[in-house]
Amino acid sequence: MHDDTKSIGDIAAELYHKPPERYNCAQCILKAFNQSPEKIAEFKAYGGGRAPGGLCGALFAAKSLKDPIAQQHIEDRFIKEVGSALCKEIRSKNLTPCTQCVRIAANIVKENLE
Known part of the structure; x- marks a missing residue:
């Protein structure tokens, strides 16, 4: 299904806002890890800074x-790489583009599966 030469992070990042689905950051993570369509639809509510606690949606989905x-390890690694776990802070300080947050979160989850 997926090109084996691409990392899971690249796959997730390519899904970000891509037509026709236009997945948000949280949904890209779930889609890349082959979660159910129902769960992917549920996570539509968690993009754009709307994840609980103001978390980055990609991080929330990864956790x-x-x-x-x-989950704590994932969050710690994400903060180390991105500079914050909070969407508003990441975006307002231009720490890391959303697409890169998706890539980083997916790759961290993959590392935790191995």
Whole structure:
């Protein structure tokens, strides 16, 4: 289904706002990891800074795929690479483009699966 030469992060990033689905950051993560269409639709509510606690939607979705112990590791790694876990802070300070946040979050989840 996916080109084996691309990282999961590249696959997720390519899905970001791509027609016809126009997935948000959270949905891209779930789609890249082959989650159910229902779960992907549910996460439409979590893009654009609307994830609980103001988290980056890509980070929120990445954490949803793992157990609580791994979730903290994912968040710590994300903050180390991006500079914050909060969408508003990431965007207002131009720390990292949304597409790159999607790529980073997906790659961190993949590393935690290996």
